Amino acid sequence: MLDSLKDSVRKFLTGSNVYEKSVEDFIKDLQKALISADVQVKLVAQLTERIRSRLREERPPSAIERREWFIKVVYDELSALFGGDVRPFVNPPKLPYVIMLVGVQGSGKTTSAGKLALFYKRRGYKVFLVGADTYRPAALEQLTQIGRQIGVPVYGEPDSKDPVAVSSKGKERALRERAEVVIIDTAGRHGYGEEQQLLEEMKSISNAVSPDEVILVMDASIGQKAFDLASKFNQATKIGSILLTKLDGTAKGGGALSAIAATGAIIKFVGTGEKVEDLEIFNSRRFVSRILGMGDLEAILEKLRATGELDEVQKKMEEAMSGRTKITLRDIYKQINAIRKMGPLSKVLQMIPGLNMLPKLPTQEDLKMTEERMRRWLAIMNSMTYKELDDPSVIDKSRIRRIAKGSGTTPEDIRELLNHYEMINKMLKTMKRRKDLGKLFGQTGVE
Ligand SMILES: Nc1nc2c(ncn2[C@@H]2O[C@H](COP(=O)(O)OP(=O)(O)OP(=O)(O)O)[C@@H](O)[C@H]2O)c(=O)[nH]1
Numbered sequence: 001m002l003d004s005l006k007d008s009v010r011k012f013l014t015g016s017n018v019y020e021k022s023v024e025d026f027i028k029d030l031q032k033a034l035i036s037a038d039v040q041v042k043l044v045a046q047l048t049e050r051i052r053s054r055l056r057e058e059r060p061p062s063a064i065e066r067r068e069w070f071i072k073v074v075y076d077e078l079s080a081l082f083g084g085d086v087r088p089f090v091n092p093p094k095l096p097y098v099i100m101l102v103g104v105q106g107s108g109k110t111t112s113a114g115k116l117a118l119f120y121k122r123r124g125y126k127v128f129l130v131g132a133d134t135y136r137p138a139a140l141e142q143l144t145q146i147g148r149q150i151g152v153p154v155y156g157e158p159d160s161k162d163p164v165a166v167s168s169k170g171k172e173r174a175l176r177e178r179a180e181v182v183i184i185d186t187a188g189r190h191g192y193g194e195e196q197q198l199l200e201e202m203k204s205i206s207n208a209v210s211p212d213e214v215i216l217v218m219d220a221s222i223g224q225k226a227f228d229l230a231s232k233f234n235q236a237t238k239i240g241s242i243l244l245t246k247l248d249g250t251a252k253g254g255g256a257l258s259a260i261a262a263t264g265a266i267i268k269f270v271g272t273g274e275k276v277e278d279l280e281i282f283n284s285r286r287f288v289s290r291i292l293g294m295g296d297l298e299a300i301l302e303k304l305r306a307t308g309e310l311d312e313v314q315k316k317m318e319e320a321m322s323g324r325t326k327i328t329l330r331d332i333y334k335q336i337n338a339i340r341k342m343g344p345l346s347k348v349l350q351m352i353p354g355l356n357m358l359p360k361l362p363t364q365e366d367l368k369m370t371e372e373r374m375r376r377w378l379a380i381m382n383s384m385t386y387k388e389l390d391d392p393s394v395i396d397k398s399r400i401r402r403i404a405k406g407s408g409t410t411p412e413d414i415r416e417l418l419n420h421y422e423m424i425n426k427m428l429k430t431m432k433r434r435k436d437l438g439k440l441f442g443q444t445g446v447e
Pocket residue numbers: 103104105106107108109110111112133136139187188189245246247248249270271272273274278
């Protein structure tokens with residue numbers, strides 16, 4: 001689903017068109033992909049408007065290329081479209097914990113009951129299944145089979161026509177057997193469009209068994225039609241969440257996810273296959289990063305984190321300039337590590353504004369030497385103890401020899417790093433406040 005976006009991201013990041021044109025092309029691809037995934041046109045329009053307004057109003061952090069930053073903006077906004085940063089709890093907040101499953105016929109309710117049972121069993125809970133789908137006789141048989149397969153007991157009454165009575169008796173039995181998580185599979189005879197009937201039945205069983213949580217099972221292939229049932233369900237129960245099934249087999253999953261998210265209902269799980277293991281906790285950011293291409297996105301997020309770390313060190317340096325604190329080897333470690341995460345120095349330097357104001361620009365040869373030195377220094381600091389990183393004055397000759405051995409470097413390399421540390425602190429003390437990042441790189445050893 002939405003697979004075509006990975007190619008669009010690639011094309012956008014590596015393309016040679018002017019930036020503004022690339023952005024417009026990407027937005028067109030994005031709109032097309034979302035609409036063909038059945039996302040409501042109104043939601044697509046809102047999403048693109050938000051992306052455009054962020055492009056107008058925000059500026060990328062200085063060390064990030066604007067193409068990469070644009071993809072990060074798209075990532076944020078798509079994640080919001082599919083439910084945002086809501087992290088629903090999955091471990092039962094109390095025990096025993098009674099979950100009641102509701103859903104229309106064929107939505108995958110019985111299969112999902114089995115999946116949830118296995119999910120909780122694997123997390124170490126004693127699980128019990130109750131088959132209260134009295135309208136479809138085969139449902140109990142199906143549940144019993146799954147129960148046998150995963151080693152979870154199942155309660156059911158093959159001849160009963162009273163789902164409320166079966167649910168209550170099943171719950172009683174489960175509690176007598178000291179079950180910790182009780183999952184009740186209820187009847188689902190109604191089709192989409194008959195929400196009221198389904199919700200009324202949910203209420204009557206709910207009154208009888210007082211579940212701790214009601215999970216609505218929905219089939220993702222209904223796409224944006226999921227909106228009506230999800231919003232009524234969300235209004236009808238405060239203890240509800242949604243399990244969206246068959247996300248693996250439909251091109252309309254984006255429509256269902258965004259429609260449900262728009263109702264404010266929480267999507268807790270998604271079904272991703274027919275097997276009893278095929279259940280995932282839903283996380284909209286993870287979902288979107290798959291759509292956009294894990295590799296590309298991870299690299300961008302890593303760089304953004306690295307710029308955040310650099311900002312922290314920068315702040316510390318400013319404090320050091322006012323004499324309030326000192327830069328430690330830990331700070332230097334953080335700084336070098338962050339710079340290395342951002343890519344080859346030659347590329348990183350091109351992105352720093354004001355760099356051409358330095359007295360002398362580094363040559364390729366300088367950069368190579370600096371990169372090599374950064375690598376050595378990281379190895380050295382990796383071999384030091386926290387105490388030594390915080391206060392290098394405790395490092396004596398014999399420790400220098402040991403650290404050199406441990407890091408595959410020489411005692412001279414270590415002295416060079418220690419000198420750099422002394423020099424930075426001395427410099428900071430005498431330097432006036434200067435905020436540009438170019439200076440920061442100067443201190444890293446690029447002469
Ligand atoms: N591909 C795929 N198939 C699924 C998934 N979840 C359920 N199914 C299939 O959907 C079909 C219907 O599932 P059931 O569990 O029988 O549906 P139900 O909602 O319990 O049906 P009723 O008991 O009639 O209400 C079965 O063929 C399942 O294998 C899923 O996540 N992915």
